[in-house]
Amino acid sequence: MTVEFAASDRSTVGLEWELMLADPATGDLVGRAPELLEVLEANSAEERYTVTGELLTNTIEVTSGIGDSVAHAVDDIANAIAAVRTATDPAGVELLSAGSHPFAQWYDQEVTDKTRYHTLIERTQWWGRNMMIWGIHVHIGIEDQRKVIPIINALSAYLPHLQALSASSPFWAGERTGYASNRALVFQQLPTAGLPWQLQDWAAYEAYLDDMVRTGVMADATEVRWDIRPAPRWGTIEIRACDGLSTLPELAAVxxxxxxxxxxxxxxxxxxxxxxxxxxxxxxxxKWRAARYGLDARLIVDAAGAQRPVRDHIAEVLDELAPVAVELGCVREFGSISTILSEGASYERQLTIANATGGDLRAVVQHLIREFRSGPEASTERP
Structure with a gap:
């Protein structure tokens, strides 16, 4: 199978963000995306951003255009959210983002009426119906197809760092899971999901796709659900390991x-x-350690088995790569990773609220709603 990799400018940025729709009073999810999207999709047709539906009717996804910088792509996302609020605010619907909803139940959710979603649920059954997960996807332009697989192989070593920074799913269906990112372990239950295979080159990737399509595992390359994958249509690699970031500044930082x-x-x-x-x-x-312990994980950092606290290792990466951030024009956003390290990731803030309110998960949802609207500083407010 021959797969063409589209032309793309080097290190351009594209962002996708899956957002939950919730009742402002109860905090429970509401399946109102289909009615809201009728207007939102039409209104975004001429914009750089897009607003679309997802697997469940309780979700809206906003997507940036191709950004020549992180700030450019983030501006698109901010404009998309503002547009979404022109529909959700009058409709009495709130927005929030995390890797999971603290107390929603899968059997209360509706699947979006599209053939590909119904096919997925039919095949995956209980696991598919339990995919109450939300994430972000980051696309980075790659100018040479020959670089795609080597970069994916090398970047795989940093996926647990990204997973720990973005971890925001410590609760699942009303229970405290003990994991910083329960989403990471739920999502990998789908066919072709999880860590990427370590392939040698693009030809090996094409051979993999040929095997998967020929044996009926999937229809095409879009059904590769790895934590990081090639996106041939866009000429990018796509990082999918992250939980839904709870605030726009954190999205920009990651x-x-x-x-x-x-x-x-x-x-x-x-x-x-x-x-x-x-x-x-x-x-x-x-991957398991980052999902379990988040920013308190100790990661294996080399083939000899040396281990380092993920916070320390991330701090070293920030120091080493700071000059690259200067050249790419993302110093402010890159520097905000240090804020996450010092002030805590979303899972930590959610647990703090739960502990302060006797385990009230509705208070956690209200905290997430406030954060999404006002930024991380809202986490210091009591419910």
Whole structure:
């Protein structure tokens, strides 16, 4: 199977953000996306951003245009959210974002009436119906198809760092899970989801797709659901490991870290430097540790099995790659990663609210609604 990789400018940025729709009083999810999207999709037709539906009717997704910087793409997302609020505010619907909803139940949710979604649910059954998960996707432009697989292989070592920074799903269906990112482990239950296979080159990726399509595992490349995957149609690699970020500044921060990492790895390829690799079983263990412990995880950082606290390792990466952030024009957003490290990721803030209110998960949802509207500083407000 031959798969063409579209032309794309180097290190451009595209963002996708899945947003929950909730009742402002109860905090419960509401399946009102179909009625809201009738107007929103039409109104966004001439804009840089798009507003679309998702698997469940309780979700709206906003997508940026191609940004020549992180700020450019984030501005698109901000404009998209403002447009969405012109429909949701009058309709009495609130917005929030996290990897999971603290107390919603899968059997209360409706699947969007599209053939591909019904096909997915029919095949995956209980796991598919339990996909009450929300995330962000970060696209970075790659100018040379030959770089795609090597960058994906190298970037896989940083997926647990991104997962820990974005972790925002400590609750599931009304229970405290003990995980920072329960979403990460739920999502990998779908066919072709989870960590990417370590492939040698683009030809090996095409061979993989040929095997999957020929055996009926999937219809085409869009059904590859890896935590990081090629996006041939757009000429990008797409990072999908992150939980839904709870605020726009955090989305910008993670997007900047991804952009800087990809540009750094691209330069190493240009200079002919070979990246040190780790066995796939270390990558798998690191994913579990980041999901379980979030920013308190200790990660395996090399093939010899050396281990480091993820907070320390991220701080080292920030110091090492700061000059690249300057060149890409994302210093402010890149620097906000330090704020997440010092003030806590969304899962930590949610747990703080739950602990302060005797485990009241409705208070946690109201906290998330406030944060999404007002920013991380809203987390200091009592419900």
């Amino acid at each position: 997007a900047a870290l991804v952009q800087v990492l990809v540009e750094h790895l691209s330069r190493e390829i240009d200079e002919g430097r070979e990246r040190a690799t780790m066995p796939s079983w270390y990558h798998r263990e690191n």
